[in-house]
Amino acid sequence: MKYNFFRNDKLPTASGFRAGARGTHSSRTIMLTELALLYSATGFSGDLKKAIVDDNALGKSSSSGRALSQQRLSELYCFDNKVPTFRIFRALCERDPSALPQLALLMAIARDPLLRASARPILGLAPNSELMRDSVRNAIASAVGSRMNEAVLNKVVRNTASSWTKTGHLVGRTLKRRARVRANQTAFAFALWIAQQSGLVGAEIFDNGWMAALDLDPAAARSLAERAHVTGLINYRTLGDGFELDTSPLERLN
Numbered sequence: 001m002k003y004n005f006f007r008n009d010k011l012p013t014a015s016g017f018r019a020g021a022r023g024t025h026s027s028r029t030i031m032l033t034e035l036a037l038l039y040s041a042t043g044f045s046g047d048l049k050k051a052i053v054d055d056n057a058l059g060k061s062s063s064s065g066r067a068l069s070q071q072r073l074s075e076l077y078c079f080d081n082k083v084p085t086f087r088i089f090r091a092l093c094e095r096d097p098s099a100l101p102q103l104a105l106l107m108a109i110a111r112d113p114l115l116r117a118s119a120r121p122i123l124g125l126a127p128n129s130e131l132m133r134d135s136v137r138n139a140i141a142s143a144v145g146s147r148m149n150e151a152v153l154n155k156v157v158r159n160t161a162s163s164w165t166k167t168g169h170l171v172g173r174t175l176k177r178r179a180r181v182r183a184n185q186t187a188f189a190f191a192l193w194i195a196q197q198s199g200l201v202g203a204e205i206f207d208n209g210w211m212a213a214l215d216l217d218p219a220a221a222r223s224l225a226e227r228a229h230v231t232g233l234i235n236y237r238t239l240g241d242g243f244e245l246d247t248s249p250l251e252r253l254n
Contacts, residue, residue: 001124001207001211001212001217001218002204002207002208002209002212003119003120003123003124003208003209003212004208004209005109005110005116005119005198005208005209005210006198006199006200007198007199007200007201007204008199011198012197012198012199015083015084015085015197016078016080016083016084016085016086016110016111017085017110017111017197017198018075018110018111018112018113019113020113021113021143021144021145021147022113022114022144022147023075023112023113023114023115023116023156024072024075024076024108024111024112024114024115025112025114025115025118025156025159025160025163026114026148026152026155026156026159027072027155027159028072028159029159029160029162029163029166030076030104030105030108030115030163030166030167031069031072031073031076032100032101032104032166032167034058034069034073035073035077035100035104036100037057037058037059038051038052038057038058038073039093039097039100041055041057042057043090043093043094044079044089044090044093044094045090048070048074048079049070049074049079052066052069052070052073053066053067053070075111075112076104076107076108076111076112077089077104077107077108077111078107078111084197084251085107085110085111085194085197086107087251088190088193088250088251088253089103089107089190091250091253091254092186092187092189092190092250092253095186095253096184096185096186098184099184099185099186099187099190101166101167101168102167102181102183102184102187102213102214103184103186103187103190104167105163105167105187105213106187106190106191106194106210106213108163109209109210109213110194113143113144114140114143114144114156114160115160115163116143116209117139117140117142117143117144118136118139118140118156118157118160118161118164119209119212119213120139120209121135121136121138121139122136122160122161122164122169122170122178123169123209123212123213123215124212125178126178127178127179127180128177128178128179129177129178130175130176130177131161131170131176131177131178133157133161136157136160136161137153137154137157140153140156140157140160141153161176167181168181169181169215180215181214181215182215183214183215183216183220183224184214185224185227185228185231185233186233187214188214188216188221188224188225188228189228189231189233189234189247189250190250191210191211191213191214192205192210192225192228192234192245192247193234193247193250193251194210195208195210195211196245196247198210202242203218205245206218206221206222206225207221222238222243225243225245226238232249233249233250234246234247234249234250235248235249
């Protein structure tokens with residue numbers, strides 16, 4: 001299984017992807033609890049900044065806490081309907097609220113280079129294998145170069161490990177072990193769209209970091225594509241040893 005997220009270094013920033021050596025995980029985790037509260041209050045529609053800062057949809061005790069939460073959530077999830085990644089994310093959450101954790105993971109990987117850097121050492125672990133934090137630290141350090149001191153780097157390792165625990169890929173408190181997740185079909189369709197936006201083509205579509213984030217090997221991903229086709233989320237058909245894939249139906253969701 002491959003763990004690359006992009007075919008080259010040119011990220012599709014217009015679609016909502018973020019590059020660089022900085023990311024939200026230097027101070028926060030994936031913030032799933034806050035994201036779920038916000039979805040419950042707003043359905044990710046309307047003025048989300050107002051919902052968080054003025055209406056206190058997250059139940060924060062101070063105005064500074066509300067403002068900082070809004071900033072960090074926006075970094076991770078965009079909250080801009082003009083950006084295709086968020087627009088599809090919001091529509092898919094409305095279609096299948098149970099998919100929120102995996103949809104959030106895909107969004108956060110796309111938008112936080114630090115979480116993205118932590119993916120390979122975690123996703124590459126065999127089930128029930130113990131997480132070696134140095135492997136995550138080394139991967140992140142390689143991605144950011146000399147931009148972070150040891151204290152910040154160690155905090156990023158803790159925060160990314162916590163995020164992967166929240167999504168079910170790791171279990172345990174102090175000693176964390178790899179667990180496998182069951183791919184949600186709605187999140188899988190989103191992963192296919194993201195993979196195509198990332199420049200992946202051909203067999204790469206089913207063998208990359210986006211599929212690995214859902215614990216799907218290429219064979220399982222192809223099988224799930226056939227089921228996603230039946231739901232109308234994508235158009236997919238096999239052609240001998242090849243296939244045709246069209247994820248544009250996701251772009252027409254309301």
